[in-house]
Amino acid sequence: MRLEGRRIYKGSAxxxxxxxKDGLSFYGGVDPDSGKVVEVGHxxxxxxxxxxxxxxxxxxxxxxxxxxxxxxxxxxxxxxAIVNKxxxxxxxxxxxxxxxxxxxxxxxxxxxxxxxxxVNGSEGTIEVK
Amino acid sequence: xxxxxxxxEILNGKHGKAAKKSMEILITLGEIFDAEDMVDVVGVQIAGxxxxxxxxxxxxxxxxxxxxxxxxxxxxxxxxxxxxENWQVLGIDKEFAYNQNRAIEAFAKMGIITTCSxxxxxxxxxxxxxxxxxxxxxxxxxxxxxxxxxxxxxxGGPSALASALTGKTPRYGYHLDENRHGEVLVNVNVSVTxxxxxxxxxxxxxxxxxxxxxxxxYIAGMSSATIEELKSxxxxxxxxxxxxLFHMENITPECDKYPKPHEIVFDIGQVDLDKARSELIDDDxxxxxxxxxxxxxxxxxxxxxxxxxxxxxxxxxxxxxxxxPTKKIADEAGFSKIIEDAGAKFAADTxxxxxxxxxxxxxxxxxxxxxxxxxxxxxxxxxxxGSIEECIxxxxx
Numbered sequence: 001m002r003l004e005g006r007r008i009y010k011g012s013a014x015x016x017x018x019x020x021k022d023g024l025s026f027y028g029g030v031d032p033d034s035g036k037v038v039e040v041g042h043x044x045x046x047x048x049x050x051x052x053x054x055x056x057x058x059x060x061x062x063x064x065x066x067x068x069x070x071x072x073x074x075x076x077x078x079x080x081a082i083v084n085k086x087x088x089x090x091x092x093x094x095x096x097x098x099x100x101x102x103x104x105x106x107x108x109x110x111x112x113x114x115x116x117x118x119v120n121g122s123e124g125t126i127e128v129k
Numbered sequence: 130x131x132x133x134x135x136x137x138e139i140l141n142g143k144h145g146k147a148a149k150k151s152m153e154i155l156i157t158l159g160e161i162f163d164a165e166d167m168v169d170v171v172g173v174q175i176a177g178x179x180x181x182x183x184x185x186x187x188x189x190x191x192x193x194x195x196x197x198x199x200x201x202x203x204x205x206x207x208x209x210x211x212x213x214e215n216w217q218v219l220g221i222d223k224e225f226a227y228n229q230n231r232a233i234e235a236f237a238k239m240g241i242i243t244t245c246s247x248x249x250x251x252x253x254x255x256x257x258x259x260x261x262x263x264x265x266x267x268x269x270x271x272x273x274x275x276x277x278x279x280x281x282x283x284x285g286g287p288s289a290l291a292s293a294l295t296g297k298t299p300r301y302g303y304h305l306d307e308n309r310h311g312e313v314l315v316n317v318n319v320s321v322t323x324x325x326x327x328x329x330x331x332x333x334x335x336x337x338x339x340x341x342x343x344x345x346x347y348i349a350g351m352s353s354a355t356i357e358e359l360k361s362x363x364x365x366x367x368x369x370x371x372x373x374l375f376h377m378e379n380i381t382p383e384c385d386k387y388p389k390p391h392e393i394v395f396d397i398g399q400v401d402l403d404k405a406r407s408e409l410i411d412d413d414x415x416x417x418x419x420x421x422x423x424x425x426x427x428x429x430x431x432x433x434x435x436x437x438x439x440x441x442x443x444x445x446x447x448x449x450x451x452x453x454p455t456k457k458i459a460d461e462a463g464f465s466k467i468i469e470d471a472g473a474k475f476a477a478d479t480x481x482x483x484x485x486x487x488x489x490x491x492x493x494x495x496x497x498x499x500x501x502x503x504x505x506x507x508x509x510x511x512x513x514x515g516s517i518e519e520c521i522x523x524x525x526x
Contacts, residue, residue, distance in 0.1 A: 008157060032186060063265075063285030064182050071186025087161055093287045096154050097190055 003106050005083075007124035008092055011101035013081040014118040017128075018052040019111050020044045025061025026068040026094060035077030053117045054079035055108050059091035069094030081119035083108060083126055130159045130299070131166040139295055147198025147239075151291035158288060159299030168261045168300040170281075172203045173293040174249045175241060176265030177286025179210035179483035180229040187286070188228070191235040194290065200240040201296035205254040207266050208425070208450075208480045209233060209245045219448070219476055225485055241293065245478035246452030248360065248425040250277065253454070258382055261304055263292030267373070268364035268424050268499065274374040276359045278382035280304045283373050303373055310387040311347030311376045313338065314394040318350060319402060323516045324361040324430075326402065327354070328498030331365025333397055333405045338370035346370075347390050349378040357427055364424050365498040406514065409501045411492070414511030418490035419443075419524040420481040421517060422450035423497035428458050433517055435464035438471040443524040446490065447473040450480040473524070482507065494523045 020043045024030070029039035035050030050072075059065065069091070072078035082095055087104035095102040101121030111117060116129040138144065139152040155167065177183055183191075210229050211221040237243050244252055247266050256262055256273060262281035264270045265288075273279045282302040284292070292298045302308055315337075321330050334346050346366070354362070354377065366372040376384045421434060426449055434449060449468065451459075456477040459465045465475065476484070481493065482503040492511035493504045496519075504510040515523065 006160075008161075062182070063287070064177060064184075064187065066285065066287050067177070067183065067187035067190055070190045071184070074186070074189060089158060089161070089285060089288065092157050092161060093154055093285065096157055097150065097287060 001110065001128045003110060003126050003128065005103045005105040005124050005126065007121055008087050008102035008104055009095040009100060010122040011099065012118065012120045012122065013053065013101050014116065015051060015053050015080050017055050017111050017113055017115045017117045018044065018047065018049055019055040019108065019113045021057065023058050023060040024056045025059065026065035026090070027062040029061060030068060030072070032068050032071040032075060032077060035072060049079045050077045052079050053081045053083060053119055055083040055111050057085040057108065059088040061090070063090055065090045066094035066097060069100065070098045073098035073100065081121065083111070083117070083119060130156060130164055133167070136167055136297065145197040147194045147196065148294050150194070151294040154288060154291040155295065155297060155299055159301065162299065162301040164299035164301040166300055167297040168304055169296055170202055170263045170292055170298050171260045172254050172256055172262050173200070173289055174205055174207065174254060174264040174266050174269055175236070175286060175289045175293065176207040178207045178232065178236070178245065180225060180232055181210045181483060181485045183232055188232050188235065191232060194294070195235045195238040198239045198294045200293045202293065203254055204241045204293040205244040205246070205249045206236055206241055207245065208247055208483050209478050210483055210485055211479050212476045213245070213478045215475065215477070218474060220489065221485065239294070244452060244454070246425050247480065248452060251425070251427055251455065252452045261298065263289050263298040265289040267367035268360070270373050271363035271367040271375070272360060274303055275363060275376065275381050309374060309383065310345065311390045312343040312345045312393065313341060313347065314390045315346050315348045316350050316394065316396045317348060318396055319399045321351065321402070324357050325496045325514050325516045327358040327362040328365040328496070328514065329402055329405045329409065330397065331362045332369045332409070332498045333401050335366045335369025335372060337395060338372060341393060343393065344372055345374050345376070346372065347376045347378070351377055351380060354380050357430055360424050360427070361497060368499045368502050409498060409512065409514040411511040411513065414492040414513055416492040416494045416513055416523055417445055418493045418510070419445055419447045419520050420450060420493060420495050420500065421520055423480055423482060423495060423500035425480065426451040426455065428455050430517065431455065431459045431464050432462070434521065435467040437518065437521045438473060439467050441471050441525055443472040444526060445524045447524040448476045448481065449473060450476045453477040494520050496520055
């Protein structure tokens with residue numbers, strides 16, 4: 001299934017999707033060393049987002065979150081691509097400075113955790129396999 | 130987005146790696162927010178300076194940008210996690226000081242003036258009416274838009290840096306007339322004076338804006354306001370309501386420029402002020418720390434403090450947080466000596482919000498509603514708001 005959205009940051013990546021219906025704050029909500037979500041009560045609490053295609057509605061929290069994403073990229077704990085329903089500035093800036101392919105304006109209900117997803121950030125499309 | 134030839138050249142890397150990355154950030158933001166083009170900015174204020182917030186991740190990013198990045202416009206810096214000269218006296222540990230200085234050095238390498246203050250408008254990064262800016266620091270954004278009538282969105286650390294290194298920002302949001310109209314009419318039916326009371330008023334209006342899902346209040350009924358009162362109000366309404374702009378009848382420069390809102394109206398009276406003030410005073414709060422200067426104290430506030438402390442001796446930890454240039458004026462005027470002889474300490478370059486002081490104190494008294502919010506949320510202090518005079522009485526007790 002091919003879904004069309006909007007290009008946020010260029011590049012392409014393919015991998016296993018991890019999907020949540022909760023918003024995500026990288027600053028304080030994700031441990032940049034382990035790549036695990038640590039926000040108490042979050043749907044993904046305790047799960048690793050490293051090396052996955054991370055699918056969530058939108059970002060939240062402090063603007064420092066962009067830097068956390070950059071640190072994850074340097075630590076090799078970052079997701080390989082990000083798909084959002086509606087991008088926010090923190091995640092957008094985080095993807096640009098960390099060079100993580102990113103697409104938004106996607107109906108994320110159509111993606112399930114564990115599915116293979118190819119993200120084409122340059123075209124703003126994704127392919128659910 | 131329509132890009133000029135210069136924008137395109139920056140994007141192609143002609144002005145270096147850091148400028149290219151910056152232009153990518155600005156274009157992406159512009160596309161998200163439907164900006165037509167870029168606008169030149171005359172000044173930038175950068176937030177995300179305290180190592181406590183930045184961490185090793187932020188520092189790595191800054192170092193990479195500092196490789197070949199140089200500012201194109203006047204750029205100043207938000208408070209750091211410590212006083213750069215007096216940090217040992219204030220109990221900041223060595224490792225933190227080392228890391229904080231690494232961050233400040235990276236900013237300096239890019240040509241950023243390391244003022245480390247949340248009140249750039251008091252110390253030379255002083256825009257004029259109608260000028261475009263890219264400022265981070267929510268209180269300064271609100272002050273610049275509202276009190277000066279300059280134009281800036283609420284930038285984050287990386288987007289403000291991107292504007293500094295290119296001299297541009299995408300034209301959307303508060304840069305456009307159509308987004309600067311008052312949305313909610315607030316009738317203030319009671320006299321409001323003092324930095325603490327303006328902060329309390331900011332909390333009432335900010336909380337209501339949040340409930341209403343609105344951002345721009347038009348405030349009627351205020352008879353006068355000082356720079357210090359407006360500074361406190363800006364900080365508070367930005368903290369509690371996410372506001373980046375307000376209009377105040379007969380006080381702020383754009384108050385008559387747009388139609389007065391009339392669809393959503395609410396009144397504020399003495400009862401509301403009393404209730405909001407009581408929400409900023411914790412019961413059973415034992416005060417062991419007093420802090421004035423959120424946002425950073427002006428020279429006028431420091432003069433007032435000196436007058437109240439002259440010949441006295443305080444009994445509690447008491448910080449005056451201010452910009453280093455303001456501290457230097459206080460030194461020359463003799464205010465610093467009076468204040469330090471009384472036992473109070475200056476904490477220049479930093480403040481009670483960003484310094485790593487969690488757990489060091491039980492209860493904090495301040496004249497700032499913004500400091501109350503962060504004192505509770507970030508530092509887990511009990512808090513108490515009062516006028517500058519009441520804060521000093523508490524410190525003397």
